[in-house]
Amino acid sequence: MQNILTSDQVSSTVTAIILEREVWENGVFKKSNDALYEILEKAYHLYQQIKGSRSLIKALNQQLDALKIPYNANTSLAAKIAKLIFGDCGNRVFAYATVLVEAARRNMDVTQLKAWIIEQNGIENIRKTKGKGEQRSLSELADDGAELCSAVDALFSIKKPHSDLVPHPEATNEFAVALVRPSLNGAHEVVFGTNKKSIVNTVLGEAGRKLSSTKTAEDAAAETKRRQHDVDDAVDAASATA
Structure with missing residues (x-):
């Protein structure tokens, strides 16, 4: 995917992914994780584009403020994106953020994300495996x-x-x-x-x-x-x- 995101498009891009998440959460969630992984692919692509861009990070922070989603100076970019897209999902937000960070650390292409999550036996297992290194x-x-x-x-x-x-x-x-x-x-x-x-x-x-x-x-x-x-x-x- 080509990096063509602009500051003005951050809000509309996030809103579109949020709507897709709500559809998944209200229906498809019980049938399959495929929709979740597709949402994470889009979140990961968003993360790749925003990471390192001061203007895009500021635009993302403005949307967090507009939606009254809490964050602070220590909140990672991945966690901000997870909070925006998945809303109030408790500690799951950190599992989603870990997937984004780990995929980026491995220089993974967006198209490889779904297969990698499946290979790692799911999102929660990625979080737990990452956690072992943090002890x-x-x-x-x-x-x-x-x-x-x-x-x-x-x-x-x-x-x-x-x-x-x-x-x-x-x-x-x-x-x-x-x-x-x-x-x-x-x-x-x-x-x-x-x-x-x-x-x-x-x-x-x-x-x-x-x-x-x-x-x-x-x-x-x-x-x-x-x-x-x-x-x-x-x-x-x-x-x-x-």
Whole structure:
């Protein structure tokens, strides 16, 4: 699907999906999950288009305000979209949001979403599987983040030293946090820095969560490739002795 959404179209697009959800909820729901997965496909496409666009996010927030749907600064974009489309559905909103986030994390195409949900044994199982990875403490994740971030390649370097970016003298790691914004010429500008331990640990925890999952996926891919090589070698050896 092509990304052609504009700010003016956010309201009408969401309203159309909501109407489809109401039809599913009032009738089709009892017969099949297919309609639900189709609604989630549209919600996922909406999520893909809005994510990263400040103007579209503002338009989405305006519709949340107009419909008096509660949210705050910590409410994720996926949860906002789930709240808008599915209304007051309790904790199910977080299950729907998890599907959107996990699909995006896997760079999944909209057309693959339904098959993936079925393959994962449903929405609730995706939520539970994701939840298992969230049980580790922030301290443990921060330790992982510090270790992994010490080894990964830098995104970019700041040549001019700044006192706000000096690691905290009482911290066990050598990190500080920089607030970065894109500039008009396409570069990135650091507008604020802090070495406050709680903030640094929170960011390191997020880095640990994301980089650990990436590393696990890479390790799994490497293991699969290694096993395939073993199979190929065994086939070659059998052919040579035949």
